[in-house]
Amino acid sequence: MKRPGPLLTLLAGLVLGLFLLTLNATTGTKTASSSYEEKSPSPAPARSAASTAPTPAPSPSRVPAADADYAGRTDDDAAAIAVTVRDDKAIAYYCDGRAEESWLRGDVEDDGTLRLTGQHGAKLDGTLRDGKRVEGTVTVGGGRHAFSADRATKPSGLWRATATVRSAKIDGGWIVLKDGTQVGILTRDGKPSPAPAIDPETGAVTVYGQQLTARPATP
Amino acid sequence: MTVDPNAATQGFPGPGRARPGPHPARYLVPALVAAAVALALGVYGKVHDPAGTAFNLAGFSSTGAVKSWLATAAMFFALVQLVSAAMLYGRLPGPAWSGRLHRWSGRAAFLIAVPVAVHCLYALGYQTYETRVMWHSLLGCFFFGAFSAKMLLLRSERLPGWLLPVVGGLVFAVLTIIWLTSALWFFRTFGVTT
Numbered sequence: 001m002k003r004p005g006p007l008l009t010l011l012a013g014l015v016l017g018l019f020l021l022t023l024n025a026t027t028g029t030k031t032a033s034s035s036y037e038e039k040s041p042s043p044a045p046a047r048s049a050a051s052t053a054p055t056p057a058p059s060p061s062r063v064p065a066a067d068a069d070y071a072g073r074t075d076d077d078a079a080a081i082a083v084t085v086r087d088d089k090a091i092a093y094y095c096d097g098r099a100e101e102s103w104l105r106g107d108v109e110d111d112g113t114l115r116l117t118g119q120h121g122a123k124l125d126g127t128l129r130d131g132k133r134v135e136g137t138v139t140v141g142g143g144r145h146a147f148s149a150d151r152a153t154k155p156s157g158l159w160r161a162t163a164t165v166r167s168a169k170i171d172g173g174w175i176v177l178k179d180g181t182q183v184g185i186l187t188r189d190g191k192p193s194p195a196p197a198i199d200p201e202t203g204a205v206t207v208y209g210q211q212l213t214a215r216p217a218t219p
Numbered sequence: 220m221t222v223d224p225n226a227a228t229q230g231f232p233g234p235g236r237a238r239p240g241p242h243p244a245r246y247l248v249p250a251l252v253a254a255a256v257a258l259a260l261g262v263y264g265k266v267h268d269p270a271g272t273a274f275n276l277a278g279f280s281s282t283g284a285v286k287s288w289l290a291t292a293a294m295f296f297a298l299v300q301l302v303s304a305a306m307l308y309g310r311l312p313g314p315a316w317s318g319r320l321h322r323w324s325g326r327a328a329f330l331i332a333v334p335v336a337v338h339c340l341y342a343l344g345y346q347t348y349e350t351r352v353m354w355h356s357l358l359g360c361f362f363f364g365a366f367s368a369k370m371l372l373l374r375s376e377r378l379p380g381w382l383l384p385v386v387g388g389l390v391f392a393v394l395t396i397i398w399l400t401s402a403l404w405f406f407r408t409f410g411v412t413t
Contacts, residue, residue, distance in 0.1 A: 003373060005322065005373075006369075006370035006373040006374055007370065007371075009325070010367060012326075012330060016330060016333045016334070017333045017337050020334050020337040020338075021337055021341060024337065024338075024341050025341075077268060179281055179282050180281040180283055183269075193348070194348045195348070196349055
């Protein structure tokens, strides 16, 4: 055996790569989110923030959910999911970044549960946990996924852009996760494809040569 | 001999004439390993569901920033590679330890690039939705193949003198494009942040 150095270099790279991959696969998501927790402004518990909600509660016992954005992934890592709550209404977006997406809408119950529905029988059952995260299950395209979405602050959260480009109807949805990763799908005349990245600061995105602006999606 | 020894590394089908020279395996094995590595990375990136999130380093605002700085460090070592290689080939005056400098800066560049690639493949996958992204994905996979070939070729003796500089130069050029399409883009888009 002559010159083992190059082989050792390759082996070291391989071992390092496999090690990091294992680390990612086992602890990745948790570490990423925990390292960011300090950055998000400590979310006020849903109950206390309710007093600042613009719509007055019809009855004294009724406690509206705080307006908030949530973003996260399904437990099986198959897709990203984002939920936006405004005035007791919620909109959610499920997106695997390639072909499967669903927009879901519905009301937030007084006890913090969400029952959202979308097209083609899509369904989301979730619970707000102290305004810190949403947990539950989402059923899209026949697949049922458990998910947990942590409270998100701009620019992470849910973005949407709709437009007509060269007589084609464009509908783009993006979930920007805490680490800045974007999961999005662009539907062009009903055909889904991975979406180009948006500028997380401005929402600007170039679609088929045309400049569009994605906006934070609200119910 | 049915295969022109140059065919495997040059990628051009040459006339199949027999010539005295190193055994074709000396070229074929590195070329096949390179193809296998590049293809395996690409297939993994394409088939595997991009995880979106992954491990992050403390002290950085985003994984994008971490990766851009690691890539920039790798690029720095790659420049050292270029200079030290020129020293080894006598194109630049160099110290006696330029060989060691070349070996260790290369190792450093490679080992720094590995975590970046792992994140790319694990969290983002092989994507083609933009020209920049497409070239980055393609060349990212190609780079590790070409680098493996370079390492394996180093172990062979009696190679044509031009081969190592060409493969090494290719590895350097590809890394440069990868850096331009990722870290430079990141710094221009998001600013030079940590």
